[in-house]
Amino acid sequence: MPKPILTIKNLTKTYGKNVIFQNLDLTVNEGNTIVIIGPSGTGKSTLLRCINLLTRPNSGQIWLDDLEITAKGTDEDQVRQHIGMVFQNFLLFNHLTALGNVKLGLTKVKHMSEEAATQKAMHELSRVGLADRANHYPGQLSGGQQQRVGIARALAMDPRVMLFDEPTSALDPELIGEVLEVMRQLALEGMTMLVVTHEMGFAREVADRIVFMEKGYIVEEGSPDEMFNHPKFDRTREFLWKITELYGKKEKEAK
């Protein structure tokens, strides 16, 4: 029996009168990589933000392991430590070095000693291949390097699950590969991941399941083989075809 790490039931989120999604269900099992795809404005980012409580859903429930994190009185800061988040625009702390970025949560949230935090942070930076850039500031790093620091910063907290919100879509094509490579490695190491991305190569290769979301609904979900080769709905086929075409072109241009 696979063990669910993240369980989402009946989740509804509205902004004013604007319903972003309604009665959404999703389960992420331990060690799995789930890729979410779907047109822009569909509510993918909002869903990720709901999961780590950066915004509050209107109704429905989310469990992290056996803890209902949407329950009243949950310590949000406590919950967020266990859910790593990687942002589209990196959102590094610009006044801190790469090392400082990774260390901050360790000293201020986990209350580790300076020494232990440095050691742990350096370990995380090596995991993303940036130990030699530890003392560089974000403004001195390429986009791909910044995003890898962003991943290391989230990893340092030893999260139960990592959320990625289009981690490569702000990157120049030639820098996408190094970030995807780090994510692929994480998946291999057994990290549980929920990834919003349009990188179909990554989805095909790494995802255990692909979820196609449109206008706030999960249209279809399945294994990469099911989704790419025998989708149940025409909408899924159309979208996958379009996205592969579009991003395939971009990749070619990069070469």
Add this chain to the structure above:
Amino acid sequence: MLTWLGYFKRFGMNFLRGAGVTLELTAMGLAIGFVLGLLLALARCYGPKWLRATAAAYIAVFRGTPLLVQLFIIYYGLPELGIAFSQTTAAYLALGLNSAAYQAEYLRGSINAIGDAQMQAGRSIGLSKWQTICHIILPQALRLALPSWSNEPISLLKTTAIVFLIAVQDLMAEGKRAATATFDFVGIYLAVAVVYLVMVFLLDALLKFLERKTKIPGMELETRR
């Protein structure tokens, strides 16, 4: 020309003493203004509604009325309500309370420019809202504000001159005394102006130094984007 240079010899000690008082006034006004201004800016950006409104009202009132009126209310008006201050304390207070309103605006602007995204990033690793403000928002916002905020100390230093009106013995007051002693108003006030100019020049150099010292490599690119 020689007589004029002679003023520096004759009144040099007085000018120096006055300049010391002027610098004290500037420093106190700036310090009070910074602490209060920071609180006002935080209140406006992160406070509950009523606190935001209160901070906004404070800023509007202190920026919307002459400093001299504020000084007179504090020094001559408040004693009628049983709250009396010495001249110096009244001057510190008026300068500080007034400067707070301006400093709050500089800081608020840069806090807004740093934006909600950095707050989300901070919260995402488990920092509390307050921790994120202290460790992430403010270190960036203060640096971002520094170049435009630097106008405030300079402008405050010159503004302190009005406190001679409640008989604080600052540079301006010393100048007035020297002028009455010599009847050479032009010469004396020119000398006083030179002393102010030197102080402004030094302060400006200090601020530029501070800006260089706190600069983060590559950060301006980051914020301009």
